[in-house]
Amino acid sequence: MAIEAAALLAAAGLPRREARALLAHVLAVPREALIADPQRPVPTAAAARFAQLAQRRRAGEPLAYLLGYCEFYGRPFAVNAAVLVPRPETETLVQLALARLRQMAAPWVLDLGTGSGCVAVTLALECAAATVLASDVSSAALAVARANAHRLGAQVAFFQGDWLAAVRGPFDLIVSNPPYVAAGDPHLAALRFEPAAALIGGDDGLAALRAIIKAAPSSLRSGGWLLVEHGYDQAAAVRALLRGAGFGAITTTRDAAGIERVTSAQAG
Numbered sequence: 001m002a003i004e005a006a007a008l009l010a011a012a013g014l015p016r017r018e019a020r021a022l023l024a025h026v027l028a029v030p031r032e033a034l035i036a037d038p039q040r041p042v043p044t045a046a047a048a049r050f051a052q053l054a055q056r057r058r059a060g061e062p063l064a065y066l067l068g069y070c071e072f073y074g075r076p077f078a079v080n081a082a083v084l085v086p087r088p089e090t091e092t093l094v095q096l097a098l099a100r101l102r103q104m105a106a107p108w109v110l111d112l113g114t115g116s117g118c119v120a121v122t123l124a125l126e127c128a129a130a131t132v133l134a135s136d137v138s139s140a141a142l143a144v145a146r147a148n149a150h151r152l153g154a155q156v157a158f159f160q161g162d163w164l165a166a167v168r169g170p171f172d173l174i175v176s177n178p179p180y181v182a183a184g185d186p187h188l189a190a191l192r193f194e195p196a197a198a199l200i201g202g203d204d205g206l207a208a209l210r211a212i213i214k215a216a217p218s219s220l221r222s223g224g225w226l227l228v229e230h231g232y233d234q235a236a237a238v239r240a241l242l243r244g245a246g247f248g249a250i251t252t253t254r255d256a257a258g259i260e261r262v263t264s265a266q267a268g
């Protein structure tokens with residue numbers, strides 16, 4: 001007994017794009033195959049599997065966890081519940097880092113809080129001259145990052161530890177997308193499937209940024225750069241922290257949505 005794909009998609013209670021992605025995943029076919037042949041018969045077992053995934057998506061689980069991967073900077077990164085789902089705004093951080101790295105001959109780069117490895121792996125693949133190190137406190141996240149680096153063919157050295165504790169500089173550039181949501185932020189309810197340690201930056205959201213900005217100067221070469229992603233309302237606080245830590249050339253860049261998202265600063 002089989003059911004028509006179009007009927008399943010229509011009854012899923014999801015945006016068509018998401019429903020199609022899930023059904024294509026279950027059937028192990030490209031999404032275009034469902035567009036080209038909407039009457040395609042779906043076997044009962046596959047329809048049941050699709051119904052389970054659609055239910056989990058309706059309950060708020062990220063599509064990327066259900067599919068097992070997420071696109072970042074044009075590449076598929078495997079993800080699971082141990083890592084943050086890479087966000088499009090983090091591509092701004094990567095673009096700024098690459099612009100700096102491409103002006104350097106053989107730069108040493110560190111990605112702090114690497115999660116899925118999306119930033120470190122992208123930097124390594126986009127800038128062959130760079131030596132890329134990455135760290136995370138979570139061994140489960142590091143397993144995902146290592147697997148992504150291996151599958152995508154990136155040379156990244158991974159370390160487990162609290163921010164800079166497990167790595168030795170000096171670096172030409174340190175980049176980080178740290179947890180920056182405040183503990184009581186109501187947006188956390190919608191993010192409940194992702195690891196709290198990847199999201200929450202203490203009571204005011206700035207705890208991780210404070211720790212990184214404090215520790216970074218001793219691991220940066222003179223003239224080296226620190227680039228941090230932060231929340232939509234944190235740019236002024238981050239600039240003040242950077243000034244207080246002795247950084248210069250402090251600049252905030254907006255993401256594609258026009259939100260102040262990444263602040264760059266140069267070590268003295």
Ligand SMILES: C[S@@+](CC[C@H](N)C(=O)[O-])C[C@H]1O[C@@H](n2cnc3c(N)ncnc32)[C@H](O)[C@@H]1O
Nearest residue numbers: 086113114115136137138162163177178179198
């Ligand atoms: C916002 S996620 C960013 C993940 C990835 N870099 C990205 O942009 O998608 C923050 C990461 O920081 C890690 N983290 C949290 N506290 C840490 C700490 N004290 N030291 C090192 N990493 C930490 C989390 O495990 C998480 O993977």
